[in-house]
Amino acid sequence: MRAWLLDDFKGLGCLRLSDVDTPDPGKGEVLVRLRFAALNPADRFLAENLYPARPELPHILGRDGMGTVEATGSDVTGVRQGDRVAILRGDAGVTLPGTFAEFVVVPEGALAPAPKNWTDEETAAGPLVFLTAHQALQQWGPFENGTVLITGISGGVGLAALQLAKNFGHKVIGTTRGTSKAARLRELGADLLVDPGDSDLRSKVKDFTAKKGVDLIIDNVAGDLFNVLMDTLAYGGRVSVVGMLGGLVPNFNTAKLLFKRARIGGVLVSDYQGAQARQFWAEIVTRLDRAGQRPVVDSVLPFDGLIAAFEKLAKGPLGKVLLQTG
Numbered sequence: 001m002r003a004w005l006l007d008d009f010k011g012l013g014c015l016r017l018s019d020v021d022t023p024d025p026g027k028g029e030v031l032v033r034l035r036f037a038a039l040n041p042a043d044r045f046l047a048e049n050l051y052p053a054r055p056e057l058p059h060i061l062g063r064d065g066m067g068t069v070e071a072t073g074s075d076v077t078g079v080r081q082g083d084r085v086a087i088l089r090g091d092a093g094v095t096l097p098g099t100f101a102e103f104v105v106v107p108e109g110a111l112a113p114a115p116k117n118w119t120d121e122e123t124a125a126g127p128l129v130f131l132t133a134h135q136a137l138q139q140w141g142p143f144e145n146g147t148v149l150i151t152g153i154s155g156g157v158g159l160a161a162l163q164l165a166k167n168f169g170h171k172v173i174g175t176t177r178g179t180s181k182a183a184r185l186r187e188l189g190a191d192l193l194v195d196p197g198d199s200d201l202r203s204k205v206k207d208f209t210a211k212k213g214v215d216l217i218i219d220n221v222a223g224d225l226f227n228v229l230m231d232t233l234a235y236g237g238r239v240s241v242v243g244m245l246g247g248l249v250p251n252f253n254t255a256k257l258l259f260k261r262a263r264i265g266g267v268l269v270s271d272y273q274g275a276q277a278r279q280f281w282a283e284i285v286t287r288l289d290r291a292g293q294r295p296v297v298d299s300v301l302p303f304d305g306l307i308a309a310f311e312k313l314a315k316g317p318l319g320k321v322l323l324q325t326g
Contacts, residue, residue: 003101004306005058009049012310015061017303023097023105025073030108032085034325036124036300037065037099039313040156041243046094053094062099063092064128066114067326076108084114088127088277089269100306102326109274115285118294125156125295125320130284131277132269133160136218136240137168139265146215149173149205149232151225153190154181156320157242159296161218162188167287173205173214175225181318188296196225205232213237213260221246230256239264300324 001022008014025031043061045051069083079085090110092098097105114123136157137148148165152158153174165172166189174185175196182193192208194201205214213234219226223246233239237260256262272280288294296319301309303325313321 001102002303003060003097004062006047006061007058009047009054009057011048012044012307014047015306017306020101022103025071025076025105027074028076028108029073029105030069030076030079030085030111031071031103031105032067032087032111033070033103034065034067034099034101035120036067037062037323037325038124038128038156039309039321039323040064040128041245041313043093043098044310044313051094055095060097060099060101060104061093062101062104062323063094064089064124065099065104065325066120066123067104070103072108078108079111084120084123085111086114086123086127086281088112088281089131089272099325100323102303109278112278112281115289117289121297121300121322122294124322125297126160126284127281128269129156129160129320130164130295131272131280132157132242132267133164133218134280134284135269135272136161136242136267137164137216139240139267140216140238140263143215145169147171147173147209147212147234148216148218149175149214149229150218150220151175151196151229152220152243152245152316153185153193154316154318155220155245157218157220159188159319162190163288163291163293164284165189167291167293170215173208175201175221177316184318196221201228202231209234216240218242222249223247224250227252227256230262233260233262235260237262240267241265242267295320297322 171191173192217239220243222244226249298317298319300322
């Protein structure tokens with residue numbers, strides 16, 4: 001099979017397209033013939049030695065995607081050859097070979113049926129970002145009719161968080177640069193959009209919330225913006241930290257936590273394992289279907305265009321960037 005191999009943890013320049021043996025599924029495992037794989041910022045972080053995993057080299061990146069069942073190992077009972085399946089989350093692309101290949105082996109527990117009315121592209125674009133967004137929204141417990149501020153709202157997790165937050169009945173504020181994506185973001189439900197570099201960001205958020213502040217921040221960016229966002233929290237507000245595309249947070253004043261009883265917590269989608277991941281994914285699919293929504297795909301690049309796909313991802317797409325693998 002063809003696969004993209006990472007030869008060293010020195011960046012995306014260490015990727016090469018090569019022919020390797022097609023893997024065989026072991027006990028409880030499934031061989032999936034991939035149709036589409038989704039790119040995630042964490043793929044680049046791993047390639048740049050900025051991720052805690054240290055897989056054996058050469059390594060195949062790619063954490064999620066979709067395809068059809070090609071073969072099954074022993075003790076596999078829930079899927080059969082030809083089934084359309086979504087790859088939820090697991091060790092693929094992290095410590096084990098991932099989805100930037102024509103085939104991948106994953107445990108049966110990491111698979112879910114592809115939603116019946118979704119395209120293959122929509123199915124590939126959904127699992128990881130929506131499970132991440134679900135955890136970011138729910139890890140502090142349920143709350144009703146709140147206001148959620150999402151940084152980097154046009155990215156994969158940002159859009160998934162927007163769609164789910166609206167589905168849960170919340171108002172949504174998003175940060176996004178420029179105006180080119182604003183109309184589409186409003187179509188998807190954004191109630192207020194602010195430029196992260198706007199010096200009036202604090203006052204605009206405060207005005208929108210009638211001076212109360214936001215109940216939850218889902219932060220995909222970190223960097224300098226994080227300290228600004230902390231000033232927009234309501235009393236008892238929470239921050240779900242998903243990523244750090246803007247770099248480290250400088251000079252954070254922990255006193256900001258005290259007088260609002262604020263809490264900050266990291267999001268780790270790998271905590272959603274097996275049956276729990278499938279349960280939450282089924283809930284997400286049901287919610288999106290009822291609302292007539294689907295994961296948003298920005299673009300699909302051919303299999304030999306992985307480097308170009310990462311370049312597109314770095315420029316800030318509107319939705320998911322996919323690699324067509326088969």
